[in-house]
Amino acid sequence: MPCRFGDYVLEKVLGRGGMGVVYLATQSNLSRQVAVKMIRSGALASDDEVIRFYAEARSAGSLMHPSIITIYHCGEHEGHHFFSMDYVPGTDLAKKLSEGPMNVREAVRYVRDVARAIDYAHSQGVVHRDLKPANVLITQDDEVVLTDFGLAKRIGADEGLTATGAALGTPSYMSPEQAAGKSEEQGASTDVYAMGAILYALLVGKPPFQAETVLQTMMQVMNRPAPSVRLSRPDVHPDLDTIVMKCLEKTPSRRYATARELADDLERFYQGSPISARPPSMWRQAKYWLSNVPIIAALSGSRNVEPTRSQRMTQNIVLFLLFAGLVTWLVGPRMLEVVHDNTLPRRVTIASGSPGGMYFQFAGQISAEIERETGLHPNVIPTNGSLDNLKQLQDGKVHLAIMQESAVRSDQVAVVAPLFYEAVHILVRKELGIRRIEDIASRRVMLGSKASGTRQAAIRLISHFDMDVDELSTIDGDWFQEDLRRQAEVVVVVVKVGQQGVRDMLHAEGFEMLPISNAATLALEEPMFRPYEIPMKDYGLDGAGSVQTLATTALLVVRRDAPSRLVSESLQAIYHQSPAGASISGLIPLELAVNWQGLPYHEAARRFYQQYER
Template sequence: MKDEREQEPSATPEEQRLDEALVAYLRARDSGQPISREAFLDQFPELADKLEELLRVADSLDAWVGRLEEPAPAETIAWGVTVGFDERTTTENIDTLPMPVGKARSHGPTLPYDLGDYTLQQVLGQGGMGVVYLAVQKGLGRQVAVKMIRSGVLASEVEVRRFTQEARAAASLQHPHIVSVYQSGFADGHHFFSMEYVPGVDLAKRIGKTPLDPRIAARYVRDVARAIDHAHARGVLHRDLKPANVLITSDDQVRVTDFGLAKTIETDQDMTGSGTAIGTPGYMAPEQASGQSKSFDETGDVYSLGAILFATLTGRPPFAADGIVRTMLQVIHQPAPAVRSIVPDVPEDLDTIVAKCLEKTPKKRYPSAAALADELDAFLEGRPILARPRPIHVRVWHWLRQVPLIAALGGHRVIEPTRQHQRFQAAALALLIALPLMVGLTMAVGKMIPTPLPDVVRLAGGSDGGVFDQVTRSLAERISEELNIPTEVVPTGGSIDNRDRLLSGEVHLAPMQSGALGNDELAIVAPLFFEAIHVAVRVDSGIDDFESMAGHPIAVGPAGTSMRLATEAFLQSVGLPKERCPRRELPWNELLSPPADAASPADLPPIAVLCVGKRNSWVESLFAKPEGGSPAWRLLPVPQAIEISLQHPSLRPMRILPSDYPEAGLPEEGISTVCTTAFLVTRFQTPDRLVTATLQAIYRQPRLVPDQISPEQALELTRTGLHPAAKRYFETD
């Protein structure tokens, strides 16, 4: 029977040739044969593009397999990929030549191995990109260290360029604290360079997790800073300073090594692309972590030196989160912790030096490695350092910015808040929730506990015999009866004086016109009565309206009184400023009885403007008829009363009726004018009980004044500014 299973499609000739070429390449690579990828691809020009893609995929897969099988050393970020770059001695001593990362356990020729003039004896350390051997230079019979590219004969063009740049950068530096490079070369398909062999340990092992003595730490970092300043002076930036790249010799001296990420300043030669993060996360500057390699300068290495000093003093890097990405985000966004917050015994000067190195903004750091070395010299010699600690308010603000809630409100990013910041936020939120409850409870308790009444209730009066004086004396008697406590009336100069005495606490209650109000401490108890503007002119003056008043002096009340404030606002509204009509301040009785030194009544002002209650006895006396004659004064109407009230909210239209002044000869409908309101005023802290008792006294019969404002009108006139007890009284009653 016919086989109905689906037949596998046969490979095309091109696919067969690709398979054969790939197998040949992998066999050559795994056997350790020297092979150039470029030369191999040249053998298959028609398949070059597809074959190169296959080789790249194969290398990537083998790289990941190899990485899973090997313990990862301290991480360095390069080319945007996480790779090992810590050439510390490993516990697993793989005595083989560097091979292209291939199948597991596919080792090449074993050691010892002759490589040109060198005999490689053992592996000293290895990382993701390089491997270092202890070797003997046969011609000179000396021990050296030989560094080679870990991917061996299959190293990419970028790897070779970076390796060559490292050799050239290190070879250009001659300094007692920098590992010297002797020679670079190419043999058996391998790029290599030889350098000084430094027996000892690196600073990372020297630290472990135990802080060093502050003076030893300062000396180590000072010497490293001198070495880095030497590199900077020759145009070389290290860019990967960390404890693992600082060797400690047997005589306790430091040597800086591993310029694998070095950049030449003068040529701006850089093997990394824009936006690529390079370096070791816990020790890289913020501008490195954010991929701004183009902006990296000498201050970036200064930051790393500060991070090394931080590690020597605390036993840990400034930032060490769970994972590389989190660490880099902390480097970019979070301020470094203070050294003394981890190890309180560290000298304050060292804490200050570290804080200056670890500033997020490059311009705030030491401008050079030499400046940092000088500061550490000053510390070691007991001299004052130049750097100053951050002000306390800056440190507090930096700490508060790491509280997640505060950071969110300020648009600041917090990567991993500390336990202290989380506790602070929890406490703050609890307080925010509890605070309104506490305020409400306090207010409720405060209302339950009545404020004590004063021993004596004092009321401000006014001028002797005036309406304010009459009203307050009657009111004082009623309050004393309501509360059964003594009262006292204090004579004053009028509304302005009353306000000042009330604010100073000299009196508890005071009447005043609305023009004297306007202070946040004052509270209205009740409107008492209206005070009308009275415009009186001499009958023989020939003045019939406001236009004819121009040029004539006007008698007004004393300066600073609320009566004067109201009359001035009125005169300005009718177009009679001081320039058109001079003001004359004189006792009102002089208008009726001229003083002895007056030549004639013509020397007195022919106009008087008063703001007083209707039926005022003094105004009434102006219209007294001498025997066999007629009144010497008459009242003028204010035809523009409505317009004036719109300009001045404290003034309102009013009519003066014939019944108010029977002798004045007013028309039957009366005359129009404006008025202001007289209020009884207190302070907001006055006890509710006193305010309520005062209101009960005001509205007892008989009325305090004939035109007293009723309770129904009161709430209409005072929608704002009422004392709370007064507001409750009017709304209830």
């Protein structure tokens, strides 16, 4: 080369595949550069090769899309079958992939554009069936162009080119139905799978399945669950991992129904919007993984394909657990539970609140009662508020905690007892003349520190008045910090009625109480609230009547797995009247706690209240 081939001058080889060879050529009569593809075996090509070759030309030639190669001419010269097409100077995704994993946004953009082009091909009745990085050309303008429709087929027809049971495609990017030779199942979802494999490869640097041999790779494609992108590249966003995993589902019906749906989800991710796909359930992921554990595969009749080291270890663990389970069943499964439930910590620790605050004082009273009842010496520690208490409880740093009901939002914790009501006090400067909660939107508002239950309750309340907390001019800090309080025009306080600090604000600092006129309605909409009236005489304002508001509840909380004895001993202590007559003042009566509905009680607490009720 260069050498003449009919109307073309072949200049150099651009690439070779299993069936064809592509040359860079100049078309003499039009003086333009094109790519010329011929059957690799030339004049010795079989009839099947010739038929497939022209089928590729027809498939690509019927498509007119800027991201799909354009076919110009198809024919035969001196026994060599050929067709000419666009010459796309640039590179391809395979060459880019050889440089290692790709930038996330770049990879998403490339596959999104491929999906759009493939969606067009599907709309014209053409399925590619051999999508892989080498068949995605990248122009000098960084745009994608699809090529090599050699395995394409018409939707709804096989054109006699693929015998049932024949696996055609590139193993690492082949769908499970292709690997199994199920030509009747190969449709739009086949290309969706391949695009998922391409996106996986661009993000990780290698395809999802790549074994030592072609057969091993195909067996993995058919039977092994696709690995998560985040296992190899933790910085990839979970949404993008979800998109890839949906494409790589073994069952075609679980993938994106169309290439357009895939393109749209990639566009949403690219734009930072929520995607439509949802990750597979933990149950399905576990089922796929466990089905390749040798002993489970043997028992279930599943095909076992190259179990991983962790799956082999799981098999050993399963065998050990079966033996241990048998032994445990023989000696009695209740033994360990009984030991745990009846064991008290060596030193009970109670998370309270700010030093000198109401929670701190109340925790001290509970500590004294527990010590009197059990002989233990509980340790009360100060904290930053309800959310801090929740975290310390979840982390196992404390055994008991006092927190507002608004903060009890984890399945890891359970309630021991409701302690006392905390009324929502909305205090506003008198001179502002504020009469509605909606009017605080333009004021400097003090909602409490970020870790406090007061702030959580205030946010819940404000949300019902079409106000966004992020848009308010807020002052971060606790309401009893006088220096910060002086800067505020509105202060939200969620405390037990009668606190001295609130009294000072009403008498000496020019604040007045703002009522919540629709408290009963709000209580129906928000289960953590209940209607409440604050008697103003409790703040030394005799004759001022009462203010309608809402109240939440301060709760004594433990971890859900806390020993039952710790819970029952705590309940005995806080509800017990000592011979000296000392008791915890202001506690919600036991009679009311027994009938309290909707609290996530610890099982030992539930038994305690049921026993008292009987």
